[in-house]
Amino acid sequence: MKTVLIATDKPFASNAIHKIGKVFRKAGYTLKLLEKYKSKQELLGAVKGADAMIVRSDIIDADVISAAKNLKIVVRAGAGYDNINLEAASQKGIVVMNTPGQNANAVAELAVGLAIYGIREFFSGKIGGELRGRTLGLHGFGFVARNVFRIARALGMKVIVYTRFSKDAAAAIGLKVVHSLEQLYEKSDVISIHVPAKGEHIKSVSYEVLKHLKDGSILVNTARKEVINEPDLVRVMEEKPGIKYISDVAPDCMDLFSEKFAGRFFFTPKKAGAQTEEANLNAGVAAAGQIVDFFEDGITTYKVN
Ligand code: 3PG
16 A cells, blocks of 8 residues: 655645545555644654655755655646755656646736736835736746736737747747847836746846846746846846836845835745645646556656656
């Protein structure tokens, strides 16, 4: 009998746990829950007997991998797997998967909500603006960006995109593809970032790109703080006093923002993009299904290592 551990610092909605439980009961697996844990020690203890694991943004480093003696598979219920040490997992022959697209609508709705919050001057009562007629620049064109596009179009925004690998997909739905990031930043009133925190994307939103932002534009980041070159962002916000930065989780230099840019930023206190019942349900049940498919039929779709 297989034992599956759900280890989530940020627990899934109870409805999602209920449905995930059903998937594992049907397969004859045992489900263990470790939620809102306070220390890494608790996680190290809990993984010991697990054959499989479902996590969210929980840090699965080499210590966790090494403590997990029976572990065969980790599924990150979500898109970004920058929290998992893929090398350590691969060394032990552990399969790592994500559940791409399952929480994309939730993150997209947050991105648009944050853009509205920003353009309305954070609901402070000050006169703001409207999104209709303004240009939205999508930095990247994965599942989240595609949902943002759908919503933005309905709001009457002009949408442009910079993507290297999905140009045809974007053009096929009538989306204007620009040829450089510089162009994207220069032409947009709102930029929404949708690239993963890996490889060349780390700190890629740098001065070279940011200097092209229009003064008065809004930068919305529901991706990862690691894709931003923070000192460069601070420099550009000093140079162009109309720029606002809104992000799902605070940058490392949060104190500088409070000191220098009052009224020009907002950061969620805890990553909120996928914090909906629907996203929990979609990503959690997909993760459970992927684990059962892996053990029963050797299916490794969505393997990332
Ligand atoms: C993701 O990468 O899927 C999102 O950032 C959601 O992360 P969370 O599951 O920690 O909310």
